[in-house]
Amino acid sequence: MAYKKEEHFDPHITDALMAHYRSSLELLGEDADREGLLDTPKRVAKAMQFLTQGYNMDARQILEAAKFHESYSEMVIVKDIELYSLCEHHMLPFFGKAHVAYIPNGVITGLSKIARVVDTFARRLQVQERLTHQILDAIQETLQPMGVAVVIEAQHLCMMMRGVQKQNSVTTTSAFSGQFEAQETRSEFLRLISSKLN
Ligand SMILES: Nc1nc2c(ncn2[C@@H]2O[C@H](COP(=O)(O)OP(=O)(O)OP(=O)(O)O)[C@@H](O)[C@H]2O)c(=O)[nH]1
Numbered sequence: 001m002a003y004k005k006e007e008h009f010d011p012h013i014t015d016a017l018m019a020h021y022r023s024s025l026e027l028l029g030e031d032a033d034r035e036g037l038l039d040t041p042k043r044v045a046k047a048m049q050f051l052t053q054g055y056n057m058d059a060r061q062i063l064e065a066a067k068f069h070e071s072y073s074e075m076v077i078v079k080d081i082e083l084y085s086l087c088e089h090h091m092l093p094f095f096g097k098a099h100v101a102y103i104p105n106g107v108i109t110g111l112s113k114i115a116r117v118v119d120t121f122a123r124r125l126q127v128q129e130r131l132t133h134q135i136l137d138a139i140q141e142t143l144q145p146m147g148v149a150v151v152i153e154a155q156h157l158c159m160m161m162r163g164v165q166k167q168n169s170v171t172t173t174s175a176f177s178g179q180f181e182a183q184e185t186r187s188e189f190l191r192l193i194s195s196k197l198n
C-alpha cells in the first residue's frame with residue numbers, strides 16, 4: 001500500500017487541523033499573520049497527517065498480498081530499516097533502525113513488504129516497545145513462520161531536546177517468537193545484525 005499524496009488527505013481534517021495549529025501558534029506567542037507563518041498551519045496539518053498515516057495502512061493486508069510459496073527455510077534478515085515515529089507522550093519524533101528476521105515455514109514475502117510493515121506501525125503515535133511487538137505480531141500471524149525477531153534501536157527527541165536532555169542515549173527493544181526463543185538462533189541473529197558484511 002503506497003503512501004497517500006498530500007493532495008489526497010481529507011480536506012475536512014486538513015481544515016480542522018489548520019485552525020488548531022493557527023491557534024497553537026497564537027497561544028505560543030506568535031503572530032500567525034506574519035508572512036513566514038501564513039502557510040505554516042497548512043504545512044503542519046499536512047505533515048502531521050503524513051506522519052500518522054500508518055493508521056490508514058494495514059500491515060496484514062500488505063503481507064497477505066505478497067505471500068509466495070517457497071521451500072527456503074533459513075533465516076531471512078532485513079536489517080537497518082530506517083524508521084521515523086512519534087512518541088505518544090510528547091508527540092516528538094523518535095528515529096532509528098529496525099532489524100527484522102523470520103524463518104520461513106513454506107511461505108516467504110517480498111523483502112520490501114517487511115520495510116512497509118515497519119512503516120505502517122511507525123507512522124503512528126507510539127512507544128518503542130509496542131512498535132516492536134506490533135511488527136513481530138503482524139509477521140507471525142500472517143506468514144506463520146518458524147519464528148520472528150525484531151530489534152529496534154532508536155533515539156528519542158523528547159529525551160534529547162527537552163526533559164532529561166541526554167544526547168547520546170540509544171534505546172534498544174527486542175521481541176522474539178518461535179525458534180528465536182532458543183538461545184542459539186537468537187545469538188546468530190544478533191551476530192548477523194551487528195556484522196558489517198550482512
Ligand atoms: N517506555 C517508553 N517510554 C517512552 C517512550 N518515548 C518516550 N518515553 C518516556 O515517556 C515518559 C513520560 O513520562 P512523564 O513523566 O509522564 O513525562 P515528562 O514529565 O515529560 O517526563 P520527562 O521526559 O522525564 O521530562 C518519559 O520518561 C519519556 O522518556 C517509549 O517509546 N517507550
Ligand SMILES: [Zn+2]
Binds near residue numbers: 090
Ligand atoms: Zn516522548
